[in-house]
Amino acid sequence: MTVGIVIVSHSAKIAQGTVELAAQMAPSVVLRAAGGTDDDGIGTSFDKVTAAIGEADSGDGVVILCDLGSAVLTTETALEFVNDDQRARISLADAPVVEGAVAGAVAAETGGDVAAVISAAEHAGRGGLSGPGASEAGSANGPTGPVTRTVTLINRDGLHARPAADFVKKASGFDARISVNGVDAKSLLGIMSLGLVKGRDAELAADGPDASTAIEELAELIESGFGEK
Structure with missing residues (x-):
């Protein structure tokens, strides 16, 4: 429920x-x-x-x-x-x-x-660029800093509404602070506001217990094209 x-x-x-x-x-x-x-x-x-x-x-x-x-x-x-x-x-x-x-x-x-x-x-209603109490990934880094990776959007329409929602839902499942091009990865409106279309790069960064897993799985999701052609 x-x-x-x-x-x-x-x-x-x-x-x-x-x-x-x-x-x-x-x-x-x-x-x-x-x-x-x-x-x-x-x-x-x-x-x-x-x-x-x-x-x-x-x-x-x-x-x-x-x-x-x-x-x-x-x-x-x-x-x-x-x-x-x-x-x-x-x-x-x-x-x-x-x-x-x-x-x-x-x-x-x-x-x-x-x-x-x-x-x-x-x-x-306040812009939606980051979640309440969220901090940019890397603000409380460990000794080696955040885990980062750059991925190129391959699906035709990029991070439009449905893929953005899929991305945010997956990001929300990790115990980590995650950002995409500096925006909170767990904020749907923040992700959609980036206007990431096919061919654009998404710079992923995360820190926290699940940082490495989060970056790997989110990068794979983007590279899969979200099931779109």
């Missing part, structure tokens, strides 16, 4: 589109759209929000992202009607809907709890 995510928007299309985008990066995360009024007009729906929360709650918690102030009011009203045990597992993130949903979904996909998902989503 993972933390579930609910998108509350005044537009059914925005909510559903955001869910579809985030699902591409985090296929195992339960994402639910609660957009528009009951008849899919512009506005919000108490019933849609209530249903989405129930469907997204697997027991590990739910993070809710809202687009405008009245969406927050509808969500808060819906939360007044859930039982105390469930309410304790639900949190609203103060984050941009699209960027926050993508970053939060990847955090949930990699096993993050509610606090980690909220942190990732809210950090996305």
